[in-house]
Amino acid sequence: MLPRFFDSVLDLVVRTSTDLPPDVRAAMKGAMGAEQPGTQSSQALKIIALNIDQAAEGEGAICQDTGMPTFEVHVPRGTDQIWMRQQIREAVAKATRLGKLRPNSVDSITGENSGDNLGPGTPIIHFDQWEEDDIEVKLILKGGGCENMNIQYSLPAELPNLGRADRTLEGVRKCILHAVWQAQGKGCAPGAVGVCIGGDRTSGYVHAKEQLFRTLDDVNPDRRLADLEANVMGTVNTLGIGTMGFGGDVSLIGCKVGVLNRLPASFFVSVAYDCWAFRRLGVRLDARDGSIVRWLYRDPSNPTIPMMDQEGFARSGRELRLEAPLDEATVRSLKVGDVVLVSGRMYTGRDAVHAHLMKHDPPVDLKGSVLYHCGPVVKKEGERWTVTAAGPTTSIREEPYQAEILRRYGVRAVIGKGGMGAKTLQGLKETGAVYLNAVGGAAQYYARCIERTDGVSLTEFGTPEAMWHLWVKDFPAIVTMDAHGNSLHKDLEAQSAAKLQALSTH
Numbered sequence: 001m002l003p004r005f006f007d008s009v010l011d012l013v014v015r016t017s018t019d020l021p022p023d024v025r026a027a028m029k030g031a032m033g034a035e036q037p038g039t040q041s042s043q044a045l046k047i048i049a050l051n052i053d054q055a056a057e058g059e060g061a062i063c064q065d066t067g068m069p070t071f072e073v074h075v076p077r078g079t080d081q082i083w084m085r086q087q088i089r090e091a092v093a094k095a096t097r098l099g100k101l102r103p104n105s106v107d108s109i110t111g112e113n114s115g116d117n118l119g120p121g122t123p124i125i126h127f128d129q130w131e132e133d134d135i136e137v138k139l140i141l142k143g144g145g146c147e148n149m150n151i152q153y154s155l156p157a158e159l160p161n162l163g164r165a166d167r168t169l170e171g172v173r174k175c176i177l178h179a180v181w182q183a184q185g186k187g188c189a190p191g192a193v194g195v196c197i198g199g200d201r202t203s204g205y206v207h208a209k210e211q212l213f214r215t216l217d218d219v220n221p222d223r224r225l226a227d228l229e230a231n232v233m234g235t236v237n238t239l240g241i242g243t244m245g246f247g248g249d250v251s252l253i254g255c256k257v258g259v260l261n262r263l264p265a266s267f268f269v270s271v272a273y274d275c276w277a278f279r280r281l282g283v284r285l286d287a288r289d290g291s292i293v294r295w296l297y298r299d300p301s302n303p304t305i306p307m308m309d310q311e312g313f314a315r316s317g318r319e320l321r322l323e324a325p326l327d328e329a330t331v332r333s334l335k336v337g338d339v340v341l342v343s344g345r346m347y348t349g350r351d352a353v354h355a356h357l358m359k360h361d362p363p364v365d366l367k368g369s370v371l372y373h374c375g376p377v378v379k380k381e382g383e384r385w386t387v388t389a390a391g392p393t394t395s396i397r398e399e400p401y402q403a404e405i406l407r408r409y410g411v412r413a414v415i416g417k418g419g420m421g422a423k424t425l426q427g428l429k430e431t432g433a434v435y436l437n438a439v440g441g442a443a444q445y446y447a448r449c450i451e452r453t454d455g456v457s458l459t460e461f462g463t464p465e466a467m468w469h470l471w472v473k474d475f476p477a478i479v480t481m482d483a484h485g486n487s488l489h490k491d492l493e494a495q496s497a498a499k500l501q502a503l504s505t506h
Contacts (some may be wrong), residue, residue, distance in 0.1 A: 001080070001083060001289075002285075002287075002289055002290030003289055003290065004286075004289050004290040004291040005084065005087050005135075005285065005289075005290025006087045006090065006091055006290075007044040007287055007290075008137075008290055008291060008292045009087060009088050009091040009099050010091040010094055010095060011137065011283075011292065012137060012139055012281060012282070012283050013069065013091055013092060013100065013101065014095055014098070014100045014135060015028065015281055015411075016139045016141055016279050016280065017061050017062065017066050017100045017141055017279060018055050018056060018058075018059045018060060018061060018062060018100065018129045018138075019055065019056040019059075019062075019281075019298075019304065019379060020052055020055075020056075020062065020243070020277070020279065020448060021215075021277065021278075021281055021297035021298050021454075022297070022299075022304075022305075023215045023216045023217055023297065024051065024216065024253075024276075024278045024297055025304075025307060026107050026216075026217070027192075027216050027217075027253040028045070028048065028049065028052070028190075028253065028276060029049075029307065030250075030253075031045060031243070031250040031253060032045045032046070032049060033191050033275075034237075034249050034250050034464060035242070035249055035250060036117070036248075036249070037245070038192075039242075039246075039247070040242075040243075040244075040246035040247065040248075040337075040478055041242040041243035041244070041246045041247060041248030041249075042195070042243075042248075043339075044243040044244050044246060044439045045243050047439045047442050047445050048243070048276060048439060048441065048442055049307035050307070050445055051439075051441070051442040051443065051444045051445040052307045053306050053307050054339040054444035054445060054448070055443075055444045056295050056304055056452060058443050058444065059100075060377075060388055060389055060447070060485055060500055060504065061101070061102065061377050061388065061389040061400075061443055061444075062279060062389075062441065062443065062444070063100075063143055063275075063277040063279075063389070063391055063441040063442075063443045064102060064144060064374065064375060064376050064377050064389040064390055064391050064392075064393075064441075064443040065102065065143035065144055065375065065384070065393065066100070066101040066102045066104065066141055066143070066377070067104065067105065067140075067141040067142045067143040067144070067147070067279070068122065068123070068124060068141070068142060068144075068147065069092055069101070069122070069123035069124065069139060069141060070126075070135075070139065070140050070141075070142065070159045070209070070336060071088060071123060071124065071125045071126065071137060071138065072124065072126050072128070072137075072138040072139075072210070073088075073125065073127050073128070073133050073135070073137050073138075073215065074128050074129070074130045074135065074136040075127060075129055075130070075287075076129070076130070076131075076132065076133055076134075076135070076287055077129060079129075079135070079287070081127050084127075084307050085125055085127075085152075085362075087088065088123065088125055088137075089118055089123065089125075091293070092116075092117050092118065092123050093116040093117060093118055095117075096115075096116050096117045096241035097116070099377055099378075099388050100378045101117055101377075102375065102376075102377045102389070102463075102464055103115050103116065103117055103124040103462060103463060103464060104117055104122075104144075104464065105117045105118060105119040105260065105463065106119075107119070107265060108504055110295035111117070111352065111461070111465075112462070113461070113462025113463070113464070113465070115292070115462065115463075119362055119477060126206075131480070133287055133332055134157040134284045134285060134286065134287055134293060135284070135285040135286075135287050135290070136214055136282065136283070136284055136285070136296075137278065137282060137283050137285065138251060138281070138282035138296065139173070139282065140209070140212060140213065140279065140280040141208040141279040141280070142209070142212075142272075142274055143188075143225070143273065143275060143277065143391075143441075144394075145186060145187060145188055145393060145394040145417070145418070145440065146183075146187040146188060146191060146273050146274050146275040147193075147273075148187075148266075148280065148394065148397075148464045149179075149182070149186060149187035149273040150205065150208075150270075150271060150272050150273055151178075151182065151267070151271050151273070152201065152205065152268055152270045152271070153165065153175045153178075153268065153269040153270075153271075153468050154266070154267065155171050155172075155175070155267040155268075155269060155323060156168045156171065156267075156420055156462045159174055159175070159178045160178070160497070161178075161181070161497045161498075161500040161501045161504065162174045162177065162178055162500060162501070162503075163219075163504055164419050164502040165240050165278060167267045169224065169228055169400070170253070170443040171226065171269075172197055172251070172257075172269050173196075173228060173231060173232060173313070174199065174504060175236070175269040175271065175384075176193060176195055176232050176255060176257075176269075176271060177232070177236060177239075177500060177503055177504075178465050178500070179193060179271040179273060180193065180236050180239065180241070180251060180273075181222075181239060181241070181497070181500050183196075183241075183273050184245040184418065184419075184489065184492070184493060184496075185241070185244045185245020185246065185417060185418045185419060185437070185440070185489065186195040186245070186394045186396055186417070186418035186419075187273050187275055187394075187418075187443050188244065188275035188276055188277065188417065188440035189241055189242065189243055189244060189251050189252070189253055189275075189276070190242075190243060190250045190252055190276050191252060191253070191273055191275050191276060191278075191493060192212065192216065192252065192253050192254035192255070192256070192273075192274045192278055193252065193253070193254070193255050193256070193271050193272065193273050193274070194208045194209055194210065194211030194214075194256050194257075194258075194271070194272040194274070195208055195211060195256065195257040195258070195259065195260050195269065195270065195271050195272075196208040196211070196257075196259070196260060196268075196269070197258070197259040197268075197269055198259055198260040198262070198267070198268065199260035199261075199262060199268060199270070200262070200263070200266065200268070201268060201270075204260065204262060204268045204269075204270035205270045205272065207258050207260055208270040208271060208272040209272040210258065211256035211257065211258045211272070212256065212272060212274055212278070212280060213280060213282075214256045214258065215297065215328060216253060216254040216278075218256075220256070220257065222259070225257045225258070225259065226475065228257055229255045229256065229257055230251075232255040233254075233255050234253070235503055236249070236251060236252045236503075237249055237250055237251050237252060238499060238503070239251055239496045239499050239500060239503075240492070240495060240496050240499055241492065241496050243276075243439075244417060244418075244437060244439060244440055245418060245419065245488075245489060245492060246437075246478070246480075246488070246492075247488075247492050247495075253276065253278075254278075274306060274497070275440065276439060276441060277441040280297070281295065281296065281297050281298065282295070282296030282297060283295055283296060283323070284296065292319075303446050316339075318339065319339045319340065319341050319476070320334070320338055320339070320340045320341070321340070321341050321343065322340050322341065322342045322343070322344075323343050323344050324342065324343070324344030324345050324346060324368070324369065324370045324413075325344070325345065325367065325368030325369055325412070326368050326369075326370070326412035326413055327368065327412070328432040331412050331413065331432050331434050331483055332432050332483045332484075334434050334479050334482055334488065334489070335479060335482050335484070336479055336480060336481070336482050336486045336488050337478070337479065337488070338479040339476065339477075339478055339479075340436060340476070340477055340478075340479060341416070341474040341475065341476055342370060342413070342436070342472060342474075342475040342477065343472060343473050343475070344370070344471070344472065345370070345469070345470070345471060346369075346370045346371075346372050346415075346471075346472050347356070347364060347366070347367065347369055347370070347371055347372065347446065347467055347468070347469060347470070347474070348371075348373075348374045348375070348376065348466075348467055348468040348470065349371050349372070349373065349374045349467055350373060350374070350375050350393055350397075350441065350464065350465050351397055351398070351460070351465065352461040352462075352465035352468075353458060353461070353465065353467050354398045354402070354405065355401065355489075356458060356461075357401070357405050357408075357409070358401055358404065358405075362409055362467075363457035364466065364467070364469065366405075366409040366410060366411050367409065367410035368410060368412050369409075369410070369411050369412065369413075370411075370412070370413045370414075370415060370454065371405075371411045371413070371414050371415070372392070372415045372416070372470070373392055373393045373394075373395050373414065373415060373416030373417070374390055374391065374392055374393060374416075374464075374468075375393055375396060375442070375463075375464030375465060376388075376389060376390040376410060376443075376447070378388035378453070378463050378468070384453075385453045385467070386453065387450050387453055387470065388447055389444060389447050390421075390442035390443055390446045390447045390450060390470075391397060391417075391438065391440060391441050391442050391445075391446055392415060392416045392417040392437075392438040392439075393415060393416060393417065393437070393442055394416070394417055394418045394440075395416030395418055395419065395420050395435070396418055396419070396420055396421065397412070398416075398420070398424075399420055399421045399423060399424055400423075402414065402420060402423070402424040402428075403423045403424050403426060403427025403428075404427070405434050406424075406427045406428065406430075406431045407427060407430065407431055410431075411433060412432070412433050412434070413435075413436055414433065414434070414436065415435075415436045415438050415475075415477055416435070416436075416437070416438070417435075417437055417438060417439070417440035417489075418437075418440070418489070419435065419437065419480055419481060419487065419488070419489030420435060420481065420489075424481070425481055425487050425490070426485075428481055428482070428483050428485075429483055429484065429485045431483075433483060434479055434481065434482055434483055435480055435482075436477035436478065436479060436480070437477060437478050437479075437480040437482035437488075438475075438476075438477045446471075448471050449472050449473060449474060449475040449476075450471070451472065451473050452470075452471050453468060453469065453470055453471075454469050454470075454471060455468075455469035456468050457469070495505070
């Protein structure tokens with residue numbers, strides 16, 4: 001067998017979760033330079049940059065959603081793939097125990113969390129033989145928020161704000177533009193897209209995701225596809241979506257397109273959307289012992305260049321301090337665009353908590369509370385829990401529940417990312433509550449705002465879905481939906497839709 005294979009895969013998993021590759025860092029630095037100083041997107045990018053540095057320095061998860069581990073493995077003839085699959089699974093389980101991966105594998109029927117990221121279909125491991133002597137293992141960690149923004153089109157089709165998309169490269173271009181537009185801030189922009197033209201519904205999505213293993217600065221060897229990628233990158237950032245959907249000049253940092261043959265009756269365009277926390281790395285291994293011969297995407301002999309040389313969130317003095325529990329008058333005084341610093345008690349609540357609260361009383365008094373859409377990475381030492389990563393999850397999933405929970409229990413502030421819909425906006429207005437948008441993926445940054453964890457409820461849902469009782473200090477967020485019926489998300493979606501219509505004619 002390969003005595004060093006397990007350790008090599010474990011090293012790959014840990015580094016992929018905690019240290020972004022140089023091409024992604026360079027793209028994010030470029031985004032920082034492209035945004036106007038002092039804007040909401042510029043502030044968010046500074047927090048993201050600091051978070052990237054903090055994750056690498058402390059070997060902590062860049063984003064609390066460490067995603068679905070997806071391995072692409074190339075092996076020489078005669079390799080024992082059954083043994084290698086088991087070793088990869090054990091490495092994923094150990095990385096989970098070490099707190100480098102969040103337990104993300106849940107039973108699709110019962111919702112029960114396996115606790116170790118293992119289960120039917122997880123992790124995803126694709127094997128392929130090749131004629132080279134080394135073993136190659138590539139890994140991508142793609143979180144649920146951006147995974148939910150994947151989209152597949154069957155052409156010809158009528159696309160909102162773009163009109164008809166035909167079975168042409170121009171039709172494909174329209175699909176890509178629409179995919180980026182529909183993601184808005186829910187996919188943690190600025191993102192990157194992998195695209196497949198053709199294939200069937202299954203192979204198209206697989207090939208689209210495989211495009212994300214390309215570096216952001218490469219050039220497609222197919223001139224037609226290279227021109228398409230360049231065209232998209234030259235136009236899509238004029239949509240004005242910006243970082244986190246706050247508005248701005250950079251909405252996409254990469255577009256990579258592949259093509260597969262198709263059936264005459266089908267013309268699918270599959271788009272795999274990835275967030276700014278673009279976590280993918282790879283290694284070449286010695287086929288004799290499994291040791292790492294060299295890293296892909298990064299050179300360990302060259303030290304990582306820091307993203308920031310100063311504090312990420314520079315305060316202007318105009319930030320508003322909020323101390324939980326909150327009263328109605330304070331919340332109604334807030335307006336869209338206000339930057340707030342939240343301190344005091346905060347409770348986490350994701351999908352399982354919201355569904356539970358529709359049928360059961362809460363385990364704690366939520367009157368005046370701050371409810372954080374977050375599934376943290378936690379570590380237990382003795383009887384003490386520590387939160388090691390704690391960024392926001394995509395809030396729109398809670399749209400069926402949020403307004404009713406505001407009315408029933410007196411929640412005054414909801415924190416998440418990507419905004420919420422009309423029902424929640426009406427609920428905020430009726431009850432005197434507010435929606436605060438935190439920076440998606442900034443899990444290390446926000447973990448440092450948590451002073452302590454002094455309790456947890458509903459642990460039967462698993463650690464990501466449990467209700468954690470947190471004490472926070474100066475937790476920064478932006479008011480994007482206020483108690484007066486105003487929504488930054490609604491306004492920017494309409495504004496970017498108008499710009500999308502203009503691009504359809506170019």
